[in-house]
Amino acid sequence: MDTESRRSSVSRRRMLTVALGGAATVALPAPAWAATEQRPGAAQPPALTGHDIDVAKRVSAERALDHLKVLSIGIGPRIGGTRSERVAAGYIAGVLDKYGYDVDLQPFPVADKFLAQLSSPRGLPTDLNWQCGASPHAALDTKVRGDVLDAKLGGEADYPADVRGKILLIDYVAATRETVVNLAVARKAAAVIFLPADLVEPRRASAFSPQLPGLATPAPIPVVGVAQAQKHRLRALLAARKLSLTLSTAAHRGLTSNNVIAGQRRREPATGPVVMVSAHYDTVIGAPGANDDGSGTVLCLELARVLRKLPTTAQLKFALWGSEEQGLIGSRYYVAQLPQAERDRILAVYQNDMVATSWDPATRYWVLSFDGLANRATDEVTAAAARLGYTPRISPVTLRGSSDHQSFQEAGIAAANFSWRGEESPALLEPPYHSPEDTIAKNISLERLQVSLELIGSAAYATAR
Numbered sequence: 050m051d052t053e054s055r056r057s058s059v060s061r062r063r064m065l066t067v068a069l070g071g072a073a074t075v076a077l078p079a080p081a082w083a084a085t086e087q088r089p090g091a092a093q094p095p096a097l098t099g100h101d102i103d104v105a106k107r108v109s110a111e112r113a114l115d116h117l118k119v120l121s122i123g124i125g126p127r128i129g130g131t132r133s134e135r136v137a138a139g140y141i142a143g144v145l146d147k148y149g150y151d152v153d154l155q156p157f158p159v160a161d162k163f164l165a166q167l168s169s170p171r172g173l174p175t176d177l178n179w180q181c182g183a184s185p186h187a188a189l190d191t192k193v194r195g196d197v198l199d200a201k202l203g204g205e206a207d208y209p210a211d212v213r214g215k216i217l218l219i220d221y222v223a224a225t226r227e228t229v230v231n232l233a234v235a236r237k238a239a240a241v242i243f244l245p246a247d248l249v250e251p252r253r254a255s256a257f258s259p260q261l262p263g264l265a266t267p268a269p270i271p272v273v274g275v276a277q278a279q280k281h282r283l284r285a286l287l288a289a290r291k292l293s294l295t296l297s298t299a300a301h302r303g304l305t306s307n308n309v310i311a312g313q314r315r316r317e318p319a320t321g322p323v324v325m326v327s328a329h330y331d332t333v334i335g336a337p338g339a340n341d342d343g344s345g346t347v348l349c350l351e352l353a354r355v356l357r358k359l360p361t362t363a364q365l366k367f368a369l370w371g372s373e374e375q376g377l378i379g380s381r382y383y384v385a386q387l388p389q390a391e392r393d394r395i396l397a398v399y400q401n402d403m404v405a406t407s408w409d410p411a412t413r414y415w416v417l418s419f420d421g422l423a424n425r426a427t428d429e430v431t432a433a434a435a436r437l438g439y440t441p442r443i444s445p446v447t448l449r450g451s452s453d454h455q456s457f458q459e460a461g462i463a464a465a466n467f468s469w470r471g472e473e474s475p476a477l478l479e480p481p482y483h484s485p486e487d488t489i490a491k492n493i494s495l496e497r498l499q500v501s502l503e504l505i506g507s508a509a510y511a512t513a514r
Contacts, residue, residue, distance in 0.1 A: 075118065075489050079111050080499040088503075089496055090412070091438035097507075100359075100514065101436055104506040107355040110405075110499040113347040114489070116144065120330070120346060121339040121489055126180050129331045129372030129379075130159040130304025137330050138307045141369050144350050148357055150311035150367070157308070157382040159372050162301040163189065163258045164334060165273040167242075169294050173286075177278055178485040180335045182258030183298040187230070187241075187272035192297040195239040197287055203229030203241075213237040216294050218283060220244050221274065227263035230272055240271040240296050244280040251408075251480040253277040256335035271298045276335050278486050306331070306371035308379045311353065313365050322363040324513040325398040326352055326505065327380070329373030329453055332487075339489045341482060342373070344498060345401035352506050361513035363396060370453050380453035384460050397426040397512050398464035399505050400454040405498035406469050407491070408479035414443045414504070415475045417466040419455040421448030424463035429508035437503060449475050467505060469497050 084105040087094040097105065120127070120137055127137045138154060146152045165183040173179050183189060195216040201207040203219035214237065219229055221243040233241050245254035257274035273296065275283070286292050309330070312323075328345030332338030346369055353367045370379035384392070414434070416427050423431075423446045434443040449466070450458075457464035471477025481492040 075122070077114065077489070077493060077495045080496050087438060088500060090442060092441045093438040095438045096436050098436065100510055101433070101507045103359055104355060104510050105503050108351055108499070108502040108506050110495040110502060112354070113351040113498060113502070114495060116347040116350050117339060117343050117489060117493065120343045121337040125178055125337050126335055127330060127332045127338060128162050128164065128334060129375050130306045131162055131164070131301045134306060134331050134371060138309050138371065141309045141330060141346065141350065145309070145311040145353055145367060148353050149314065150353065150357070151314050152309065152311045155308040155310055155383060156305045157379065159304045159306045159375060159378060161185070161304060163298070164301065165271065165296060165298045167294055167296055169292065171293070174282060176488065176490070177282060178335055178337050179279065181256040181273050181275045181279065182334045184259040184261055184268070184272040184274070185300070186261035186264050187268035188270050189298050189300040191271060192295065193239045193271060194295045195293065197283070197292040197294055199284060199287055203232065205232070214239050216240045216242060216296060218242050218244055218287070221246065221259070226259060227261050230261060230264065230268050234268055234270055238270060240273070242283070242296070243272065243274045245274065245277055247277055251478070253480055253484050255333055255483040256485070258334070271296055273298065276484050278484050279335070306379060308371050308383050309369040310383070311367045313357065315364055319364070321394065322396045323366055323394045324363045324396050324509055325366045325368055326401070326509050327368040327370065327398060327453060328401045329370040329379065331372055331374050333374050333483045335485045336483055336487045337485070339487050340406045340479070340492045341403045341487055342401070344403060344405035344493065348401050348404055348498065348502055348505060351502055352509065355506060356510060359510060361510070363513040365509070365513055373453055377453055377456050380456035384456045392460060392462055395457070395462050397424070397429065398454060398457045398462060399426055399430070399509055400452055400464060400466045401501065401505060402452040402466050403468045403470070403478070404501035405493050405495070406479045407494035407497070410471045410477070411469045411479055412442065413470060413472045414439065414500070415468050415470050416444050416446050417449040417452070417454070417468065417475055418446050419448070419450040419458040421446065424465065425512065426463050426465040429512050430465070430467060430504055433504050433507040433511065436507065439500070439504070444475070447475055467501070469501070
């Protein structure tokens with residue numbers, strides 16, 4: 050990173066700290082155990098090595114939380130390739146540079162994004178994020194204001210004849226989407242807000258950019274798609290009082306996303322073994338991404354702080370992937386650029402995706418392998434769990450992709466994904482997953498984050514020694 054980039058990162062950090070204001074005072078119960086004490090939920094007291102203690106007594110979920118406040122509250126949704134993701138990349142790079150790592154931003158192209166933002170003159174509830182998706186087949190880069198009308202399914206009988214200037218709430222049905230938009234345009238409505246069908250709990254629908262391929266020409270009014278949580282809140286607000294909204298849409302085109310790659314500075318030639326600790330820092334539309342995957346990102350930052358001062362034989366690298374939510378684009382790009390000799394240097398990749406949810410049923414720490422087979426990463430974390438007394442709470446090696454470990458395992462590199470999820474299945478994710486409710490207040494446990502730091506820190510250090 051050149052001098053100008055570093056200054057820019059520092060400046061962004063200062064601005065974000067100021068912008069957080071009172072929001073940065075979010076308080077969570079802090080973990081309260083000594084390095085050698087039995088952890089909450091552990092089956093037995095730990096039997097730690099001296100090296101484990103070196104990690105456990107230094108890592109701090111509370112310190113990691115400071116970074117999470119910047120990412121989740123100060124920046125909010127970090128959509129791949131947009132300005133919000135660039136600001137997050139700059140912040141992450143600045144932190145790692147401050148810790149003394151060689152830091153590179155690795156750019157790669159990503160698809161256009163179409164986003165929208167809701168606000169109200171009387172204010173909308175602040176416990177939800179109000180970003181949503183905009184249709185690329187409707188009015189973009191525009192702002193409208195109007196009173197809200199619940200048009201239900203959007204048919205002729207669902208709202209009064211005079212809806213001129215109104216913002217319509219309409220239940221989304223794929224088979225009728227173009228028909229109801231054409232009707233709203235004909236009746237001179239100001240905008241359409243599509244509301245998704247509720248998913249089966251604990252799943253909740255995410256915000257979306259409605260596709261309207263059947264329109265002969267783009268709709269001249271904005272058409273947006275909100276999340277399930279936003280849908281229910283809008284209808285509740287409207288039932289309680291008159292509701293007015295301001296709705297703005299924006300097209301983000303010609304986008305570049307970035308991976309942030311940081312490695313220990315070494316005097317000797319870069320030919321020795323490498324241990325990687327990684328996470329993705331982007332989010333889906335409308336999600337502040339506190340747990341997915343702000344938690345994994347700040348785990349990486351905290352371990353980068355701690356492990357830099359511990360002696361290792363292997364080189365430690367920390368990688369924060371851009372645009373994971375669009376299909377593992379960042380990690381796949383990184384692996385594709387690696388010569389075989391560089392791939393061969395990697396001993397293990399520890400991918401951390403959703404490592405701190407406060408959802409009560411997420412009592413199992415899952416060890417996920419794309420091919421379902423054990424490897425160096427799964428073995429080291431399983432061994433660390435045994436030393437920490439967590440063996441009953443850790444899963445056996447389980448077949449599952451859908452995170453950045455898959456990119457490495459497809460290329461024959463030992464990697465695994467680690468995550469707190471429901472006891473029965475790794476598919477059992479918390480209700481705030483991919484939603485505007487994925488906030489620090491609603492979806493972060495410092496206790497689980499601390500355990501994750503100890504597990505991954507101990508495993509990665511054991512590998513790197």
